[in-house]
Amino acid sequence: MKKIEKIDQLHFAHCYDLSGAPELPSDTFSLGEKLVLPKGTVLLSYGEVPRSIWYLHEGIINGYRPDNNIDMNLAYVITKGFLAEAWYFSKRKSMDEFIAAEKCTVSKFSESAINKLIQNPDIVKNILFTLAVKSTSICTKFENFKNQTLKERLRAFLEMQFTLNRGERRLELHMCQKELARILNVHSVSISRALSDLKKEMDIQTSKNSIIITR
Numbered sequence: 001m002k003k004i005e006k007i008d009q010l011h012f013a014h015c016y017d018l019s020g021a022p023e024l025p026s027d028t029f030s031l032g033e034k035l036v037l038p039k040g041t042v043l044l045s046y047g048e049v050p051r052s053i054w055y056l057h058e059g060i061i062n063g064y065r066p067d068n069n070i071d072m073n074l075a076y077v078i079t080k081g082f083l084a085e086a087w088y089f090s091k092r093k094s095m096d097e098f099i100a101a102e103k104c105t106v107s108k109f110s111e112s113a114i115n116k117l118i119q120n121p122d123i124v125k126n127i128l129f130t131l132a133v134k135s136t137s138i139c140t141k142f143e144n145f146k147n148q149t150l151k152e153r154l155r156a157f158l159e160m161q162f163t164l165n166r167g168e169r170r171l172e173l174h175m176c177q178k179e180l181a182r183i184l185n186v187h188s189v190s191i192s193r194a195l196s197d198l199k200k201e202m203d204i205q206t207s208k209n210s211i212i213i214t215r
Helices: 085-090 111-117 121-147 150-164 177-184 188-198
Strands: 002-004 033-037 042-044 053-058 061-067 071-078 081-083 097-100 104-109 170-173 203-207 210-214
Touching (some): 081 121, 085 121, 104 111, 150 170, 150 177, 150 188, 150 210
Antiparallel strands (some): 033 104, 042 097, 061 071, 170 210, 203 210
């Protein structure tokens, strides 16, 4: 059982669904450099103008964005597909920071390789698809999230912890219900009711300073 000790280890990030992306030609990755990155590798730093783009084959890349230009908060999670392409093609300083959340396998494409990539219309379609998903899905997420009941929001939050801690079947969150209420920006009494309702559908155990969830 994994224990999550700190509030900043709890995330409610967006997972991009790129499952419907147009298929890439079989020789796409021969143009790139295949790398295995250890956990914690920074692929792109905040404020950097990227000179490469990456394609994630296996693993998880976390995308962080600043909160009031002070703290970098987890904004989204990438499990497959191109990344940093928006900042590369716009030639703007990145507002994101990409960090490997676990051991990852990626292909890195240099500027000369990208110039060859974009000559292939099938690759361009894939890149345009990922850009479109990223530009629209967060807005959709927030609209859906706004219209969800507290129980639905709480379920999504708890299930996200398993997404970010892949392979874990049981998680212990070292926090009280008041802290959970603060994260979701609701009253602690409302959280208590929502947890009681959710216990009928999920394996959740609560104590004074701990919440244990099991899949």
